[in-house]
Each structure stands twice: as structure tokens, then as C-alpha cells.
Amino acid sequence: MYSEVFTLHSKLLKALSNPKRLEILHLLRNSELTVSSIQKMLYLPQGNLSQHLMVLREAHVVATRRKGREIYYKIAHTNFIKASDLIRELLIKQHKDNPQMKELTRNMTDLVPLTQDPVCKMRISPKTASFVTKLNGNPFYFCASGCYKKFKENKEKYLKTAQI
Numbered sequence: 001m002y003s004e005v006f007t008l009h010s011k012l013l014k015a016l017s018n019p020k021r022l023e024i025l026h027l028l029r030n031s032e033l034t035v036s037s038i039q040k041m042l043y044l045p046q047g048n049l050s051q052h053l054m055v056l057r058e059a060h061v062v063a064t065r066r067k068g069r070e071i072y073y074k075i076a077h078t079n080f081i082k083a084s085d086l087i088r089e090l091l092i093k094q095h096k097d098n099p100q101m102k103e104l105t106r107n108m109t110d111l112v113p114l115t116q117d118p119v120c121k122m123r124i125s126p127k128t129a130s131f132v133t134k135l136n137g138n139p140f141y142f143c144a145s146g147c148y149k150k151f152k153e154n155k156e157k158y159l160k161t162a163q164i
């Protein structure tokens with residue numbers, strides 16, 4: 001029985017063992033999202049995203065719900081969020097002497113309770129944002145790599161509408 005649990009555990013970790021899939025998990029921590037929103041936030045080709053979602057679904061990391069034409073994805077169990085937060089916390093500690101990580105965590109823990117992704121307008125907390133960048137001294141937080149990339153490509157446009 002023990003070995004069976006280890007096998008199941010390693011299968012689950014295998015399903016999670018991809019930066020994009022971890023990003024999807026992180027993205028879904030606050031809300032249920034449709035495939036098209038996830039796609040926009042990650043800036044991934046549809047086929048590529050579908051594959052990642054399938055792996056996560058087969059591992060029962062995410063659950064789906066159909067509403068009309070849309071399929072909504074959510075995290076199947078809050079323990080996945082807890083586990084990923086714990087690992088993230090540990091990684092930040094382990095890499096605390098890395099100057100890049102230092103800057104990142106400093107921005108992540110700025111005392112802003114809730115902010116808005118300037119690209120997709122999702123409400124996010126700085127602690128759990130996937131990306132952060134500073135512009136003119138103001139931090140901007142992003143739900144995922146897609147929004148961060150779009151922001152970098154078109155700063156002027158998003159700066160005009162951003163809440164600071």
C-alpha cells in the first residue's frame with residue numbers, strides 16, 4: 001500500500017512538473033476561468049494550452065464545469081493551492097540571497113492588500129501575483145506571463161488605464 005501511494009504521488013508530481021502548468025494552477029487559485037481567458041492570460045497557442053489542461057484534468061488537479069458554450073476550469077481541491085504556496089514560500093527562502101529573487105519578493109510583499117492586473121483587470125493580491133514589474137517607482141502585478149508580456153510590449157496603452 002505504501003509503495004502504491006508513492007507511485008500515485010509521483011504521477012501527480014509528474015503532471016505538475018511543467019512551468020506552464022504550474023502557472024495555470026497559480027492562475028486558477030483565485031477564480032474559476034474559461035479556456036479563452038486562460039489563453040489570453042498566458043499568451044499560449046490554443047493547442048498547447050489544451051494539452052496542458054488535459055494533463056491537469058487527468059491528474060484531477062483541475063475540475064471542469066460547462067456553462068452554455070463555455071467550459072470553466074477550477075482547482076479541484078484547495079490542498080493543491082496550499083501545497084504550491086508552501087513550496088513557493090520555501091523556494092523564496094532558499095533563494096533569498098539571489099538578488100533577483102530579493103527584488104521580486106520585496107515587491108511581492110509590498111503592503112498592498114489587493115490590486116488589479118492592468119491588462120486583464122483581474123483582482124489579484126501582490127503576494128500571489130505571478131509577475132511583478134516596477135515602472136516609475138510603482139509596482140504592477142500580473143496574473144500570468146501572457147499579461148506581463150502584453151504589458152511590456154505596450155506599456156503606454158496600459159499605463160493610461162492602470163489603477164495605481
Ligand SMILES: [Zn+2]
Nearest residue numbers: 117120143147
Ligand atoms: Zn492578467
